[in-house]
Amino acid sequence: MERVTTGIPGLDEMLLGGFLPQTANLVEGAPGTGKTTLGMQFIHHGIAACGEPGLILTFEEFPQQYYDDAASFGWDFRQMEREGTLRVVMTSPEVSKADLEQVGGRIERLVQEIGVKRVLVDSISHFERLSETPSELRALVYGFVNALKREGLTAVLTRESMALLGEAEGADDTLTFLVDSYTLLRYVEIDSAVHKGLLVLKMRGSNHDKGIRQFDITSRGIEVRAPFEGREGIMSGSPRRMVDSFVQAFVRR
Amino acid sequence: MEDMELDLTGRLMADMDPDLLEFLRTKVNSFAKWDLLRFFHDSPHTTDTAENIARYAGRGVETIRGELAELARDGVLEENQLGGMIVYSLAQDQRIREMLDQFVKASDDRQFRVKAIYHIIRGMR
Numbered sequence: 001m002e003r004v005t006t007g008i009p010g011l012d013e014m015l016l017g018g019f020l021p022q023t024a025n026l027v028e029g030a031p032g033t034g035k036t037t038l039g040m041q042f043i044h045h046g047i048a049a050c051g052e053p054g055l056i057l058t059f060e061e062f063p064q065q066y067y068d069d070a071a072s073f074g075w076d077f078r079q080m081e082r083e084g085t086l087r088v089v090m091t092s093p094e095v096s097k098a099d100l101e102q103v104g105g106r107i108e109r110l111v112q113e114i115g116v117k118r119v120l121v122d123s124i125s126h127f128e129r130l131s132e133t134p135s136e137l138r139a140l141v142y143g144f145v146n147a148l149k150r151e152g153l154t155a156v157l158t159r160e161s162m163a164l165l166g167e168a169e170g171a172d173d174t175l176t177f178l179v180d181s182y183t184l185l186r187y188v189e190i191d192s193a194v195h196k197g198l199l200v201l202k203m204r205g206s207n208h209d210k211g212i213r214q215f216d217i218t219s220r221g222i223e224v225r226a227p228f229e230g231r232e233g234i235m236s237g238s239p240r241r242m243v244d245s246f247v248q249a250f251v252r253r
Numbered sequence: 254m255e256d257m258e259l260d261l262t263g264r265l266m267a268d269m270d271p272d273l274l275e276f277l278r279t280k281v282n283s284f285a286k287w288d289l290l291r292f293f294h295d296s297p298h299t300t301d302t303a304e305n306i307a308r309y310a311g312r313g314v315e316t317i318r319g320e321l322a323e324l325a326r327d328g329v330l331e332e333n334q335l336g337g338m339i340v341y342s343l344a345q346d347q348r349i350r351e352m353l354d355q356f357v358k359a360s361d362d363r364q365f366r367v368k369a370i371y372h373i374i375r376g377m378r
Contacts, residue, residue, distance in 0.1 A: 029371050062295060062309075063295065063298075064295055071286055087298055088296075088298070088299070089298040089299065090296040090301075091300060091305075092302070092305040093300055094302075094336075094338070095300055095301050095302060095338065095340055098336030098337075098338065099300065099335060102335065102336070105335075110298075146266065
């Protein structure tokens, strides 16, 4: 089966080769976990290694922020813009959605002009200000995601999680039903140090690695490493060593 | 007194590129417009409503609504209807884009900025 590689060492293996083409892929995490970096790496890899032009739709950060952040990993987004293989578009959810609904809108023209194949939407959380009603919000996001797919794009959608460690309380899961894959980035506290963990929770139409892997943000971008071993309760944010749990359960009675 | 001031303005603007001076006189005649032009220069693919552009520029929407409309009237921006919203984007006109680029680059020079600020303040009186 054809795959859209992310170029992220370790993640493509977890995804059994990469995302499926023309799918919407949600990446959720707390501030600083690396959602935008993962998305930028996906876009950069597409342009630099696969010849697939990219689009970044940003609902908050200025294009300059992306140029600077990308430069810190050695990715020259400004040059890619000049060469016509990348567009960083600062806009709002309501305008981008209305634009995609139009025949021959700006985004559609952009896709055709430079042959965009990949899109990073940073972040989909901003749709939440368009409606307080879950069903209406679901319909809004559903329309937006489908419009991206209609344009033949493989999308990475970032979503902010307020939980720094452990499970997010009261998280609205409407979006997770609409997307094709769902990847969680989490902070994990081990021996008084904060590590980062990545888990692919869902991948529609494909098998995937269900392990919780450690990852680092290096000078080359994200690198996914080995699974957390000998620990349990990783997603709680405060994992226990399995031997401790065993002792607690069976020995200290 | 007024003659003296006109003379000073003339001397200040004398060494300015005539095209740049014309752009400053006819397009950038308020500080809010300067901010907006800088924003569209840095984010040339943006299409958005006055409310959102105000948020990006850190200005009140009532302050910039009229300025956006004037910039559209003067051909620097395009004003369009989109799904019941009025949206603004940078004009596709290559000459305007080049002039804007020239203006923003010139604004990095302190001497140019001082002259441009003086010109705008004088125009606001």
